[in-house]
Amino acid sequence: MGIFTGKVTVVTGASRGLGKPIAVELAEAGARLACVATQAENTAETVAEIKRQGGEASAFGCHVERADEVTRLFAAIEEQLGPVDILVNNAGITRPQLTLQMTEENWDQHMDINVKSIFLCSQAAARQMTQHGGGCIINIGSILGRNAFPATLGYCTSKAAVDHMTRVMAIEWARYGIRVNCIAPGYIESDMIDGLEADGKLTAIDLIKRTPQRRLGSNADIAKAVRFVASEDAGFMTGEVMVIDGGWSAFGYYQTRGGK
Numbered sequence: 001m002g003i004f005t006g007k008v009t010v011v012t013g014a015s016r017g018l019g020k021p022i023a024v025e026l027a028e029a030g031a032r033l034a035c036v037a038t039q040a041e042n043t044a045e046t047v048a049e050i051k052r053q054g055g056e057a058s059a060f061g062c063h064v065e066r067a068d069e070v071t072r073l074f075a076a077i078e079e080q081l082g083p084v085d086i087l088v089n090n091a092g093i094t095r096p097q098l099t100l101q102m103t104e105e106n107w108d109q110h111m112d113i114n115v116k117s118i119f120l121c122s123q124a125a126a127r128q129m130t131q132h133g134g135g136c137i138i139n140i141g142s143i144l145g146r147n148a149f150p151a152t153l154g155y156c157t158s159k160a161a162v163d164h165m166t167r168v169m170a171i172e173w174a175r176y177g178i179r180v181n182c183i184a185p186g187y188i189e190s191d192m193i194d195g196l197e198a199d200g201k202l203t204a205i206d207l208i209k210r211t212p213q214r215r216l217g218s219n220a221d222i223a224k225a226v227r228f229v230a231s232e233d234a235g236f237m238t239g240e241v242m243v244i245d246g247g248w249s250a251f252g253y254y255q256t257r258g259g260k
Contacts, residue, residue: 002028002029002030002031003029003030003231003232004026004029004030004031004085004086004230004231005029005030005031006030006032007030007031007032007085007086008031008032008034008077008081008082008083008084008085008086009023009026009027009031009032009033009034009084009085009086009087009088009230010033010034010036010074010077010084010086010087010088010121010125011023011026011033011034011035011036011088011090012036012037012062012064012088012089012090012091012117012121013036013037013090013091013092014033014035014036014037014043014046014090015035015037015042015043015045015046016042016191017090017190017191017192018090018140018185018188018190018219018222018223019035019037019046019088019090019091020045020046020049020219021219021220021222021223022088022090022222022223022226023035023046023050023057024046024049024050024053024055024223025220025223025224025226025227026086026088026223026226026227026230027050027053027055027056027057028053028055029227029231030055031055031086032056032057032081032082033047033050033055033056033057033058034057034058034060034077034081034084035047035050035057035058035059035060036060036061036062036064036073036091037059037060037061037062038061038062038063039061040059040060040061041059041061042061043059043060044059047059058080058081060073060076060077064091064113064117064120064121065112065113065116065117065120066120067120070117070120070121070124071124073124074121074124074125074127074128078128083128083129083131083132084125084128084129084135085129085135085136086135086136086137086138086230087121087122087125087135087136087137087138088137088138088140088226088230089117089118089121089122089137089138089139089140090140091113091117092113092114092140092158093109093110093113093114094110094152094155094192094196095109095110095154095155096151096152096155096196096199096201097151097153097154098150098151099151099153102153102154106154107153107154109154110154110155110157110158111154111157111158111161114155114158114159114161114162115158115161115162115165118139118162118165119165122137122139122165122169122180125137126169126173126176126178129173129176129177129178130173130176130178133177134176134177134178134179135177135178135179136178136179136180136181136229136230137169137178137179137180137181138180138181138182138183138226138229138230139162139165139166139180139181139182139183140162140182140183140185140222141159141162141163141166141182141183141184141185141241142155142159142162142184142185143184143185143186143243143245143248143249144156144159145159145160145161145162145163145184145241146160146163146184146241146243146249147248147249151201159184162182163182163184163241166180166181166182166239166240166241167239170238170239170240171239174238174239179234179235179237179238180238180239181229181234181237181238181239181240181241181242182240182241182242183222183225183226183229183241183242183244184241184242184243184244184245185217185221185222185244185245186211186217186243186244186245186246186248186249187207187211187216187217187245187248188216188217188218188219188221188222189216189217189218189219190219193207193216204216210248210251211245211246211247211248211251212246212247212248212250212251213246213247214246215246216246217244217245217246221244222244225242225244229242
């Protein structure tokens, strides 16, 4: 028996990036997964991997920034699996662009997918959780919610909003037995980092040198943190932003190119 046996668990952005390993990790602990992506078929690999390991998973399609689709999504999940116990708001984007050249479309995309979707999905999940004794919501933020970087106005602003949404939801919903926390990853080995490196936006080696632990994070680092925060071991934890970045945010020393 896993620690989440029978728990209906929703993971958005479950087709790739951090979403897939988070979904697999929770399924290994017994959760019944609702894997959400823009198109249900995009989660095929995630669902198949969970089932190969003896877990239970279903695929759902939804544009999580659209209220009508989110309403239908959570109604379908409740009908097929039961009311939601755990929600992981993982869906997100980054579209680097200097502020003077930044388009309204770029801004709106960040606000819709990184912020509005969390509001909509959390509200829908919480409405179910209030009816059956509570639950757990985990928002995936970023160290850029508290650290400013150039060419990332939309991303930084949206992730800062995630931090504060987490706190407001936590203090409002604690009375219903709903815990709301945020996990803020640093730089993780991912398709996102590979894409930014390919576009010349950053280099992995520079990120590694800047990180006190001298490595990028792994998917497992974040997935295991989600597992902990969702568990009863973190039962008195709510309204918190857990930074997992190998010491990046704590590091304030200017290091020359010759430093080790």
